[in-house]
Amino acid sequence: MAKEMNYEPNPHASSLRRQKSKTIAVVIPEIANNFFTLAINGIESVAQEKGYHVLIYLTHEDYPREVSFLKHLHNGRVDGLLMSLSSTTTDYTHLTELQTKDIPVILFDRVSDAINTIKITTDDYDSGYQATRHLIEMGCDKIAYLMISKSLSIGTKRMEGYIQAMKDHDLSIEKEWIIYGSNDNEENLQMVCNLLKGSNRPNGLFASVERLAISAYQACEQLSLRVPEHVKIISFSNLEIAAWLNPSLTTITQPAFDMGQKAATILFKALEKKSFTITDETIILKSTLNVRKSTGG
Amino acid sequence: MAKEMNYEPNPHASSLRRQKSKTIAVVIPEIANNFFTLAINGIESVAQEKGYHVLIYLTHEDYPREVSFLKHLHNGRVDGLLMSLSSTTTDYTHLTELQTKDIPVILFDRVSDAINTIKITTDDYDSGYQATRHLIEMGCDKIAYLMISKSLSIGTKRMEGYIQAMKDHDLSIEKEWIIYGSNDNEENLQMVCNLLKGSNRPNGLFASVERLAISAYQACEQLSLRVPEHVKIISFSNLEIAAWLNPSLTTITQPAFDMGQKAATILFKALEKKSFTITDETIILKSTLNVRKSTGG
DNA sequence: CTGTTAGCGCTTTCAG
DNA sequence: CTGAAAGCGCTAACAG
DSSP states (O other), X not given: OGGGGTOOOOHHHHHHHXXXXXXXXXXXXXXXXXXXXXXXXXXXXXXXXXXXXXXXXXXXXXXXXXXXXXXXTTTSSOSEEEEOOOTTOOOOHHHHXXXXXXXXXXXXXXXXXXXOSOEEEEOHHHHHHHHHHHHHHTTOOSEEEEEOOSSSHHHHHHHHHHHHHHHHTTOOOXXXXXXXXXSOHHHHHHXXXXXXXXXXXXXXXXXXXXXXXXXXXXXXXHTTOOTTTTOEEEEEOOOHHHHHHXXXXXXXXXXXXXXXXXXXXXXXXXXXXXXXXXXXXXXXXXXXXXXXXXXXX | OXXXXXXXXXXXXXXXXXXXXXEEEEEESOSSSHHHHHHHHHHHHHHHHHTOEEEEEEOTTOHHHHHHHHHHTTTSSOSEEEEOOOXXXXXXXXXXHHHXXXXXXXXXXXXXXXXXXXXXXXXXXXHHHHHHHHHHHTTOOSEEEXXXXXXXXXXXXXXXXXXXXXXXXXXXXXXXXXXXXXXXXHHHHHHHHHHHHSTTOXXXXXESSHHHHHHHXXXXXXXXXXXXXXXEEEEEOOOHHHHHHOTTOEEEEOOHHHHHHHHHHHHHHHHHOTTOOOOSOEEEEOOEEEOOOSOOO
16 A cells, blocks of 8 residues: 555564564675576575575685674574585584574585585586596596595595596596695695696696686696697686687586576475475586587687 | 573564664676676675675666665665666666665666765776777777667766777777677677678777677687687676686776775775765776786696 | 554663 | 663554
8 A cells, every 4th residue: 555655664573573584695615706606696596586685605715704604694684594615614513503493504516415404516426527538538648636625525526536537547646636725826826836847747637626727727827838738627617708718628517507596496495385394315416518619719 | 601602693683673784785787797796705805894794686687676676675674785787777766765765875887977876986988998999009990899788887988988099099980880788698699790790890899898798709709700810809807717718818807806895895884984974976996908918828 | 354462582771 | 780671663463
């Protein structure tokens, strides 16, 4: 009636009374990365449709910050949480404590089996295997793996795929070919440079995350190594524009938007229907190996 | 005291009572774009420091959605708003109405002089001029301009720079060289293709936003035109990785992170200090013309 | 079916 | 300086 005169109910009063806020939190490690950007896009699209609001928190791969954020969510600020773990997180009590307070937590991409909830990932083992096999088929026989974190499934599973592919093709892996990246890009660049300057220089690099691919390209540039003539690089990355700009860029693309949508859809279903319970299962979406044939722009 | 037993006050009760939510909204056109990604990063960094929460809304360049979002913010959900206008927005009453309710609105990047508030932009005219001059210096004499929106300052000011640079170098601008991009990337691609297939084919393309640069590269690829041999392209873009992957990519980089930080800092100052009033002024940050010399990876 | 009322959990104020 | 009480604006429950 008089609501045409721009009336809008006070959401805090409403949230207070109804004990639900129609708001969810999205906690992710970073955003300067096309994967998480697309995931947020997917999440936001579902949130709009369902009338939910989306709070964003960036951990910058920092565990204490992650804990601090989750603490702030304990008392009804949000109805649920979508999360991708920081690479420095190894303890998950901050997650289980939230669950104890009946705030559902759904993990995507960077998940851990140690947490009892629905997890949405991509086929990390398979795509790690395929990426490695692709490098081998392109002629690489000395392939280094740029690792993100030992505690994240994406780090270990992708590496398992890499190791298996090497094994299946009777290729050995030198110890120094497995690089453990940190949050410091400068440091990562140095490590890759050292790797490429070493006596046993690999002719293929497999970057397990986008950030490490950048370090790989930078290192090649710094050492005047041509990609792909001297070193072939493959990486997990969702940089569509980068692929347009460099046909030599071979990537594994994850269905980031879909993952975001899927995670959000499940979360909202859990929030709306009491009958819907969150099980302890992992939903696996399929990644795509992108090899560009044409010469591009 | 007993707060060590994981006590966290209910934020809605607190917000209701104190009439402030310690939450801000960020309304932007899109996020699959490194500029806005970096801006969010900047905003979020300040928000973390000041203990604010950040709600994200994506308009997807859709005016009705923008209006709808702002309506939802009318009753105390947020203390303030950081915003970049959608390209389809031409009426600003939804903004002024928010201001009427004492919710400060600060605009960044996509601003309009018609709105009385602090606006943070980059030196759009200057950088448009410099980008065009750069193409001219690289040998282009027929330069097309890929436009985003007539109602946005970034569209018009950058174009003014382009026009002036052409004039200053005694180059004429054909009518068909100014392309008005839409939200439909497929459509944009078609328009650029038609432009490049036309009789009066330009040898330089100036993309006023990142999205149009992608269309430009795609069009060149589709028509087997080499960049930069056949057509040179310059664009506004913050894609660091893309620059690493293609040395021919010449860009104008905006200080996106700084803009986000600046906008957020001003907003929080306005929220905390009553004495601080929001004036009607435009703060202009400097963009950078990036020309890569080395041959890259 | 319409109108009144209690109370969500906090903060601020005012009384003791 | 400590403790009780009122009230923020809404919604759910209940009475008329």
